[in-house]
Amino acid sequence: MSITPFQALACPLDGKPLSWSDSVWRCSDGHSFDIAKQGYVNLLPVQQKRSHDPGDSKAMVAARQRFLNAGYYQPIAEAVSHAVLGHAEVQKADRLPFSCLDAGCGEGYYLRQLADAATNAQPLSLMGLDISKWAVLAAAKQDAKQAPLSSWVVGSNAHLPVQTGTLDSVLCMFGFPVVSEFARVLKTGGVLLQVEAGPNHLRELREIIYPTLKAERVSETVVPDGFIHHGSERVSYSIALNGSEEIADLLAMTPHLYRTSSEGRDRAAALEVLVVTVDVRIVMYMRI
Template sequence: MSITPFQALACPLDGKPLSWSDSAWSCPDGHSFDIAKQGYINLLPVQQKRSHDPGDSKVMVAARQRFLEAGHYQPIADFISRAVLSHAEVKKDDMLPFSCLDAGSGEGYYLRQLADAATNAQSLSLMGLDISKWAVLAAAKQDAKQAPLSSWVVGSNAHLPVQTRTLDSVLCMFGFPVVSEFARVLKTGGVLLQVESGPNHLRELREVIYPTLKAERSSEAEVPEGFTHHSSERVSYPLALNGRDEIADLLAMTPHLYRASAEGRARAAALDKLEVTVDVRVEQWLRT
């Protein structure tokens, strides 16, 4: 198994290729970006920020890390790893590592699971990008415990700091898809894997925190421009949460924490156990 950090980065200011030298990445026009001591690079210029500290907070990142490391979403990670590695197997005759970007990677759980699932015969080039500096910091710290597996980048899906047509796959896990950017960075035949909440995802938790549930959106996905449909599948299973801490972590890592009323959050905080349904849709699209 050969796992290496993805290198085809682009300057977020002018889109030109970045090259690494000493402890910084720089473009031909002289824009330079230092590598933080924790091993990540910040490619989110201030003009691309919508707030002073965008993305998930430090508290949300810590909650998600505890929840995911407990294995609660392991079946989702296993499914995604198998899907990515099956595409990598098809392309292994290219002689180049199979490159994969997790666009909205959080603290890096899914890329670490992917790296662990790769066989000795599979070569991967990985990059995790998130708009939250706290998420990228957490991912880089985890990665630093061993030989670096990925390039960890603070950046935006709306302006991916990636060179055009350089990626074999893009993951968008419960994130904010920017299909035009995904299409730009993917090679012809590259795959976009989107994971989105299904109609019953965390339904039991939502029934606790909201007075009523909104009508579900249509599950039929539109074909994004520049792509053809590859497959559509569901991952669904029951999940038993024991103890207030696990329930609190689940709520804290989702947008429901801010959407629920104080009364709804209080009802969730009073629970000692909760069985919820994990229900996600996995859409796979091929770049034309």
């Protein structure tokens, strides 16, 4: 793989391009943002924070990190990497770096997998952004074991600190899509990949924690403004979780942890083994 630094950051206060020198990002108006010693930069101004500690908690991030690093969602990562790198191949006959923002990157698993899947002939420029400082810290720490692969940023999808019309691709996985912002930062011909839960996702876990399951809504693909539909894929398979810790980690990284009752949580905590369906939809849109 060949990774080049991410160049398209913008000042979160005025949108001006940021340039990097002496471990600091600066805009032409003199706003400056230090790179923390752990290797990430905070581009989330207080006025864009809706709470003191927004996004996923430290415990949720740790649960997701253990679960993803155990490989349970690797088929999803492979399908996403394949789609992104396939598009990069078509798009980048010129071999210029192909840029990818993971918007709501969590602890960075999917960008690490993307970097691993890329060949030397496909230079990438990667940025992971999340509103949770715990997520970005965990991503930067895991990345620091190698030469840093990505730029890690604390920020919000609602006001991406990224220059307009600069990106080749944006990922939004199980996250909080703000499609108007994704449209703003993508180049014409760039792609947005959204990954969301399908109707059978974690069905066996949901059957245990909820008294009844709501009938599935048949969700139509609504193509967001400024995009055309560029393909969809379904990834579906079963996983077997052994032991209450792994089952607790899966529950802790989903919104079900807060939606279920304490009885539902107790029933999940009593499980020692769980075979559960993974069922996700990957939808790709192209910016026009």
